[in-house]
Amino acid sequence: xxxxxxxxxxxxxxxxxxWLAANVPADWEKHRTEDxxxxxxxxxxxxxxxxxQAGWAGIAWPKEYGGRxxxxxxxxxxxxxxxxxGAPPLANVLGLMLIGPTIIAFGTDAQKKRFLPNILSADxxxxxxxxxxxxxxxxxNVRTEAKLDGDHYVINGQKVWTSYGWAADWCAxxxxxxxxxxxxxxxxxxxxxxxxxxVEVRPLxxxxxxxxxxxxxxxxxxxxxxNVLGQVGDGWNVALGTLMHERATLGAGMQVAFxxxxxxxxxxxxxxxxxxxxxxxxxxxxxxxxxxxxxIEIMRLNQMRAITRINQKGVPGPEGxxxxxxxxxxxxxxxxVAAELLGPYVQLTKGDRxxxxxxxxxxxxxxxGNTIEAGTSEIQRNIVGHFVLGLPKSY
Amino acid sequence: xxxxxxxxxTTLKNTVRKFLAAECPPAEVRKQMETETxxxxxxxxxxxxxxxTGIIFPEEYGGFGMGMVxxxxxxxxxxxxxxxxxFSSTVLLAGSLVEAAGNDGQKKQYLxxxxxxxxxxxxxxxxxxxxxxxxxxxxKATGLTLNGRKxxxxxxxxxxxxxxxxxxxxxLAVFVVPSNAKGLxxxxxxxxxxxxxxxxxxxxxVAAELLAHGSHARAALDRALDIATVGxxxxxxxxxxxxxxxxxxxxxxxxxxxxxxxxxxxxxxxCADMLVYTESSRSAAYYAAxxxxxxxxxxxxxxxxxxxxxxxxxxxxGNRAIQVHGGMGFTWENDVHLFYRRAKASEVAYGDxxxxxxxxxxxxxxxxxxxxEEEKVLATDAHG
Ligand SMILES: Cc1cc2nc3c(=O)[nH]c(=O)nc-3n(C[C@H](O)[C@H](O)[C@H](O)COP(=O)(O)OP(=O)(O)OC[C@H]3O[C@@H](n4cnc5c(N)ncnc54)[C@H](O)[C@@H]3O)c2cc1C
Ligand SMILES: Cc1cc2nc3c(=O)[nH]c(=O)nc-3n(C[C@H](O)[C@H](O)[C@H](O)COP(=O)(O)OP(=O)(O)OC[C@H]3O[C@@H](n4cnc5c(N)ncnc54)[C@H](O)[C@@H]3O)c2cc1C
Numbered sequence: 154x155x156x157x158x159x160x161x162x163x164x165x166x167x168x169x170x171x172w173l174a175a176n177v178p179a180d181w182e183k184h185r186t187e188d189x190x191x192x193x194x195x196x197x198x199x200x201x202x203x204x205x206q207a208g209w210a211g212i213a214w215p216k217e218y219g220g221r222x223x224x225x226x227x228x229x230x231x232x233x234x235x236x237x238x239g240a241p242p243l244a245n246v247l248g249l250m251l252i253g254p255t256i257i258a259f260g261t262d263a264q265k266k267r268f269l270p271n272i273l274s275a276d277x278x279x280x281x282x283x284x285x286x287x288x289x290x291x292x293x294n295v296r297t298e299a300k301l302d303g304d305h306y307v308i309n310g311q312k313v314w315t316s317y318g319w320a321a322d323w324c325a326x327x328x329x330x331x332x333x334x335x336x337x338x339x340x341x342x343x344x345x346x347x348x349x350x351x352v353e354v355r356p357l358x359x360x361x362x363x364x365x366x367x368x369x370x371x372x373x374x375x376x377x378x379x380n381v382l383g384q385v386g387d388g389w390n391v392a393l394g395t396l397m398h399e400r401a402t403l404g405a406g407m408q409v410a411f412x413x414x415x416x417x418x419x420x421x422x423x424x425x426x427x428x429x430x431x432x433x434x435x436x437x438x439x440x441x442x443x444x445x446x447x448x449i450e451i452m453r454l455n456q457m458r459a460i461t462r463i464n465q466k467g468v469p470g471p472e473g474x475x476x477x478x479x480x481x482x483x484x485x486x487x488x489x490v491a492a493e494l495l496g497p498y499v500q501l502t503k504g505d506r507x508x509x510x511x512x513x514x515x516x517x518x519x520x521x522g523n524t525i526e527a528g529t530s531e532i533q534r535n536i537v538g539h540f541v542l543g544l545p546k547s548y
Numbered sequence: 549x550x551x552x553x554x555x556x557x558t559t560l561k562n563t564v565r566k567f568l569a570a571e572c573p574p575a576e577v578r579k580q581m582e583t584e585t586x587x588x589x590x591x592x593x594x595x596x597x598x599x600x601t602g603i604i605f606p607e608e609y610g611g612f613g614m615g616m617v618x619x620x621x622x623x624x625x626x627x628x629x630x631x632x633x634x635f636s637s638t639v640l641l642a643g644s645l646v647e648a649a650g651n652d653g654q655k656k657q658y659l660x661x662x663x664x665x666x667x668x669x670x671x672x673x674x675x676x677x678x679x680x681x682x683x684x685x686x687x688k689a690t691g692l693t694l695n696g697r698k699x700x701x702x703x704x705x706x707x708x709x710x711x712x713x714x715x716x717x718x719x720l721a722v723f724v725v726p727s728n729a730k731g732l733x734x735x736x737x738x739x740x741x742x743x744x745x746x747x748x749x750x751x752x753x754v755a756a757e758l759l760a761h762g763s764h765a766r767a768a769l770d771r772a773l774d775i776a777t778v779g780x781x782x783x784x785x786x787x788x789x790x791x792x793x794x795x796x797x798x799x800x801x802x803x804x805x806x807x808x809x810x811x812x813x814x815x816x817x818x819c820a821d822m823l824v825y826t827e828s829s830r831s832a833a834y835y836a837a838x839x840x841x842x843x844x845x846x847x848x849x850x851x852x853x854x855x856x857x858x859x860x861x862x863x864x865x866g867n868r869a870i871q872v873h874g875g876m877g878f879t880w881e882n883d884v885h886l887f888y889r890r891a892k893a894s895e896v897a898y899g900d901x902x903x904x905x906x907x908x909x910x911x912x913x914x915x916x917x918x919x920x921e922e923e924k925v926l927a928t929d930a931h932g
Contacts, residue, residue, distance in 0.1 A: 154557075154617050154838050155550045162549075226549060419913055433913050436906075443905035446912050447853050454831035457551040475824055531813070537823055538816035542796050545811040 156457065158230070165223070166230050172207060173238040181241050182512065190363055194320050197244035201275035204243060210273040211249070214257065218269035229460055236409030247317060248272035248279035252325045255395045259383035268323070268344065280321035282312040282345070282369055283392065290532050292327070293336040293389060297371060299328035299343055301378065306330070306343060308374040318354050318367030321347050327392050330385055340388030344380040361518045396528065397469040407480060408456055411449045411487065414516070418442070418491050421508065425494060432494050441490045448483040455479060471540040474533040481523035481530065488517045553621060561621040567598065568629035574883050577630050581742040586632040587706040596665020601639055604775070605647060609655050610663035616775070620782035620837035627783025628790045630886055632743035634668045634703035636783070640776040642669035645711050648768035649722045649760035658709065658724060667708040671772070672698035672749050680899040682720060682766060689716040692758060694723065694751040704734045704747035712756060713769060720765045723756035730754070741893035743886065774840060774851050777898045781833040781854045784862045784894050787887050788826040791869040794884065795819060799872055809872070818868040825861040832857050849911050856904035862891040
């Protein structure tokens with residue numbers, strides 16, 4: 154066991170830290186409401202451009218496609234330092250975390266050249282068109298049709314819950330290319346230009362009040378056949394690659410973000426009153442704060458073990474499901490602790506009296522999505538039960 | 549960065565597993581727990597021959613000189629096998645305390661005999677208050693004479709000597725007392741986990757030898773408790789691992805409604821939760837071991853994180869193991885309850901989850917980082 158960073162990694166971390174210290178914009182954490190969402194997104198896109206130009210986007214991606222050609226560990230360090238510095242997230246989150254790595258794994262050289270640099274520079278924003286009204290947890294039930302017509306595929310169908318669909322230039326679309334197939338066979342993973350005629354985007358308002366996700370409609374949308382990623386008919390395996398990345402990587406910066414939130418909550422606990430003394434002096438709140446600290450810390454340790462495993466085996470495995478169960482459920486418990494500590498103040502969403510601009514109210518609501526997006530907790534437990542523990546498939 | 553066992557550490561762990569599978573299978577555990585002391589001299593000799601009684605101690609005292617991570621790997625296997633008897637009390641608790649508190653001569657004598665497998669030992673710390681806080685120690689030493697009562701002393705009846713924590717001139721002191729000392733009475737406290745016996749020990753004008761006094765004694769006690777706690781958390785992880793394996797195996801083979809019960813999600817998801825608890829405890833246990841080994845500043849915090857988490861986790865894993873076994877899980881014959889009993893004994897040993905959460909709060913909420921601050925607080929408590 155050796156948890157120290159190598160001298161190279163330490164040097165890299167110091168470089169990242171110094172750059173972030175000089176470049177992270179102050180006081181950017183507003184623009185949460187619906188009317189401000191677009192402005193916020195443009196701000197985040199500019200920020201990513203700046204990060205890209207400084208050479209920090211795609212740390213572990215190959216140099217020839219605009220990446221830094223560095224190690225996974227350095228990617229993790231960068232993500233952690235971003236969160237530690239309270240830097241804004243990068244706008245093209247799905248392109249960077251999920252779709253880019255899938256293109257690196259399955260793409261042709263031409264596809265890599267065409268798509269990867271623009272993902273890094275945020276010139277092309279991506280969304281992930283997997284879920285459909287009748288294909289959520291049962292993703293293999295995808296019905297959106299892709300029919301070959303000459304050298305094009307013609308796409309018809311509907312996607313739903315597509316995050317950033319309204320901002321996206323491109324969509325990683327899971328389609329059924331063989332109409333006579335069922336379930337995992339006969340699917341194809343196609344890269345679709347969102348400006349193609351026949352694509353319609355309808356924002357869906359979510360529980361938090363904003364419209365981060367959308368419905369997508371495809372009516373006779375023509376896509377060049379060369380935009381299929383991986384083999385025609387092998388879309389399930391390509392999609393699975395994305396899902397594994399999703400589970401393995403979503404947590405990385407999250408842990409540090411939770412820790413920052415935790416530190417802020419502790420700060421608040423010294424001023425907020427509970428039962429005639431500060432929350433920090435309240436024995437019940439102390440227990441709950443400590444429990445949140447324990448869980449956030451164990452998330453960090455689990456993550457280090459997971460990264461060690463990816464480094465040894467090269468790819469994320471079904472163990473990512475353990476991580477996903479752990480961090481999503483801990484976040485829900487943590488936000489409840491925060492809500493208890495803030496008491497009546499947690500309800501306030503904006504205005505002078507709202508603590509931290511209503512950020513806690515937003516987090517409390519947003520965290521309910523954690524155990525649904527990227528595969529529900531029930532599906533993760535099915536995966537753990539079947540693929541990790543070897544129990545019979547339950548469905 | 550590499551968070552996992554090295555090849556040599558894995559080899560050691562496998563060696564311990566094989567050794568215990570041969571020397572201490574479940575039938576043997578049951579045999580020993582039915583005895584008065586849960587101690588088997590022949591097994592102890594074999595463990596000593598492997599060098600494990602000196603595992604973390606310097607070679608100059610007859611030890612094996614290994615690190616905390618190796619210790620954790622060994623203890624994980626011992627917990628998995630539910631090894632009965634005085635290993636932890638002798639080696640981790642008493643051994644570490646002698647190492648940290650004693651002078652060279654005392655280490656040669658007491659630690660040496662532990663390392664060589666010649667002596668068993670234990671620590672008498674808790675009193676009627678049953679508090680793991682150092683300030684709760686009330687028993688007084690008048691000069692080198694002890695009077696009073698200690699409770700929950702593990703394995704006292706097989707110990708050759710006892711380390712006793714008492715108050716001398718208002719501050720903590722650590723003494724050593726041979727178990728055949730005049731005025732010493734050792735009485736069994738019948739308890740849930742029969743694989744490790746607990747005792748009440750009374751002192752009636754017992755003559756003692758001083759190991760350490762004041763800040764030296766306090767620091768030594770902290771160190772010994774930290775090491776013993778890490779060992780315990782590793783053991784707990786091993787116990788959880790075994791419960792998980794037994795339960796998954798049962799869920800695969802037991803059929804109801806024409807199929808394996810493991811196919812029902814209500815069962816499968818309980819197994820998945822058991823895995824999450826087990827792996828998370830493992831992360832916490834090995835990190836704490838590593839932190840002590842490397843002497844990193846947050847080591848004590850890491851120990852509390854691990855113990856608080858595992859205390860809840862082992863019980864939760866046990867709850868699920870019993871549940872999935874149905875009626876079988878409620879029988880004496882099935883091994884699950886043996887682990888469940890051990891889980892409860894482990895939960896309350898060296899401070900339960902609530903105790904360690906409060907310790908964590910002192911650091912992360914009150915900002916009392918480092919032990920210097922804590923030393924100050926305790927010193928005022930002791931003298932004021
Ligand atoms: C905030 C957010 C962002 C999202 N972003 C995207 C995106 O960008 N792109 C995209 O493609 N999708 C996205 N999704 C969709 C998400 O992947 C799906 O919502 C999720 O997979 C669940 O599918 P569903 O909503 O159809 O629920 P259902 O599958 O209908 O599930 C309903 C309930 O039944 C349970 N259930 C279903 N099957 C089983 C089973 N076999 N065993 C046990 N329980 C079961 C589920 O766990 C759940 O509790 C997003 C969702 C959210 C909430
Ligand atoms: C203290 C005690 C007293 C008892 N007294 C009596 C008595 O007086 N008379 C008598 O006849 N019986 C008695 N029983 C037996 C008791 O009714 C059974 O143990 C119980 O019905 C479970 O059956 P099982 O033990 O075969 O477990 P199993 O049926 O094998 O169940 C094992 C596990 O699988 C789960 N499981 C099984 N099927 C499903 C499913 N379809 N969906 C989800 N989960 C499932 C169960 O919930 C359980 O967790 C007693 C049991 C106990 C513990």
